Each structure stands twice: as structure tokens, then as C-alpha cells.
Amino acid sequence: MIHLAPSILAADFWNLGQNIAAAEAAGARYLHIDVMDGDFVPSISFGMPVIASIRKKTDMIFDVHLMVSNPERYIERFAACGADIITVHVEACRHVDRVLQQIRACGCKVGVALNPVTSLHTLDYMIDMVDMILIMTVNPGFGGQEYIKTSTKKIQKLRTRLNELGLNKDIQVDGGIRKNNVHVVLEAGANVIVSGTSVFSGDIAQNVKDYLEIFKKYEG
Ligand code: DX5
Ligand code: ZN
Numbered sequence: 269m270i271h272l273a274p275s276i277l278a279a280d281f282w283n284l285g286q287n288i289a290a291a292e293a294a295g296a297r298y299l300h301i302d303v304m305d306g307d308f309v310p311s312i313s314f315g316m317p318v319i320a321s322i323r324k325k326t327d328m329i330f331d332v333h334l335m336v337s338n339p340e341r342y343i344e345r346f347a348a349c350g351a352d353i354i355t356v357h358v359e360a361c362r363h364v365d366r367v368l369q370q371i372r373a374c375g376c377k378v379g380v381a382l383n384p385v386t387s388l389h390t391l392d393y394m395i396d397m398v399d400m401i402l403i404m405t406v407n408p409g410f411g412g413q414e415y416i417k418t419s420t421k422k423i424q425k426l427r428t429r430l431n432e433l434g435l436n437k438d439i440q441v442d443g444g445i446r447k448n449n450v451h452v453v454l455e456a457g458a459n460v461i462v463s464g465t466s467v468f469s470g471d472i473a474q475n476v477k478d479y480l481e482i483f484k485k486y487e488g
Contacts, residue, residue, distance in 0.1 A: 270459045270483040272476060273298035273331050273440070277313060277411045278464030284318075285325060287468060292328055294476035299328040300442070300462045302411075303346075305336040308360045309409035316349045323350030331460075333381065333442065335408045336360060340367045347374035355379030355402050355440075358390050368397045379440070383408065384416050388426055399438060400460065401426060405453070406443025411464040415444030420456050427457025447478055454486045 279287040306312040332351040339356045354371045371378045381402035406413040440460035441453045
């Protein structure tokens with residue numbers, strides 16, 4: 269199943285509730301929530317109070333992407349404020365195995381993120397522990413960047429590897445995805461598509477519908 273995960277990083281925060289409601293009404297089921305700490309990545313975004321307040325108003329799947337150093341400090345708190353999926357960066361954890369167990373113990377789905385130059389080999393000893401692998405298609409930290417083209421091969425390789433292992437896991441892609449290049453990542457084997465700028469700029473409902481229409485061509 270292919271999912272669109274609109275990233276609220278690109279939303280208008282004055283109208284955050286309306287922006288989310290528009291995406292949900294148009295058919296988006298996931299909501300991608302980018303938490304940045306100003307240490308793992310250069311920018312700072314938002315955290316638990318924002319997530320807790322939107323949690324009260326929607327039952328979308330909260331897909332929390334932690335761009336945070338040593339995220340083990342916060343897993344329980346993100347689970348408590350409403351995360352459904354928690355994704356941590358391998359580059360940000362000293363003991364990745366332990367952090368993944370911690371996420372599972374909170375009852376959340378487990379995601380692991382790889383920066384653009386982090387090798388897929390990193391996944392070898394954790395693949396059974398995760399539900400979703402996030403292949404960063406930009407360097408994390410900011411919305412509105414250009415898709416890094418070497419990501420395509422990486423997504424293909426990962427999907428091939430998962431198929432060889434008989435594992436049906438989600439491959440999420442994040443960064444620089446637009447309506448005019450989403451076919452590239454779908455063809456490569458990604459099935460959870462994050463998009464910030466190209467969902468929240470202009471007509472949100474129409475953007476979501478356009479994406480879902482494109483997805484239909486790739487659904488079996
Ligand atoms: C980047 C974030 C992304 C970002 C994507 O660090 O993880 O989720 O919001 O934004 P666009 O779709 O604008 O590239
Ligand atoms: Zn993200």
C-alpha cells in the first residue's frame with residue numbers, strides 16, 4: 269500500500285489545524301511530523317506540545333521523524349503525546365538496538381532513518397526490528413531542498429534486498445519529492461512518500477488528490 273505523509277514542517281503555523289484538516293479530508297492518512305533539535309540538524313522546529321494539541325483533533329497516523337541527538341531521552345514522551353510511528357536516525361543513536369527496543373516497548377511502530385551517505389549495510393543487524401526504513405533523499409534539517417539523485421539506486425537496492433529476504437517492510441522517502449518526480453521513487457520501490465512543500469503550498473486538498481491519483485498507477 270502506498271501512503272502520502274504530508275510534512276507539517278511546510279504548513280502555515282497560523283493555520284495549522286485547517287492545513288491538517290484539509291490534507292486529511294482530501295484522503296491523506298499519515299501526518300509526517302519533523303522534530304529538529306538544533307544539534308543533530310542545524311534547525312529547530314517544534315516538539316511535544318504541538319503534537320499533543322493536534323493529537324486531540326485528528327486520528328491520522330502520526331509519523332514522528334526525530335532529527336534529534338540521543339533520542340533515547342525522549343521516546344516515552346513522544347509516545348505519550350501521540351506518536352504512532354517513531355523514527356530515529358542511526359547517526360543520532362549510540363546504541364541503536366536499544367533505542368529501537370525502547371520504541372517498540374512504548375507500543376509504537378519502529379522506524380529507522382538513514383542519511384544520504386549512510387550505507388544500507390547499517391541495516392544488516394536491525395532489519396528484523398523495524399517496521400519502516402526512512403531513506404533520506406535530502407540532508408535532513410530543512411524543507412524545500414532538491415532531491416539527491418543517488419537516492420534512487422539506494423531505494424532500489426533496499427527494495428530488492430527486502431524482497432530477497434521475504435520481508436514486506438515500508439520504505440519511506442523524505443525530501444525533495446514533488447508531483448513531477450514522485451514516479452522516480454515509486455518505481456524504485458518506496459511506498460511511504462513524505463512531502464512538505466508540494467502538499468502545503470497552494471491548494472492543499474488538490475495537491476493531496478493529485479498525489480493519490482498518481483499512486484493509483486503504482487498500486488497492484
Ligand atoms: C527534512 C524533513 C522533511 C521535509 C521535507 O529534514 O525531514 O520531512 O519537511 O520537505 P520537502 O518536501 O519540502 O522537501
Ligand atoms: Zn522528515
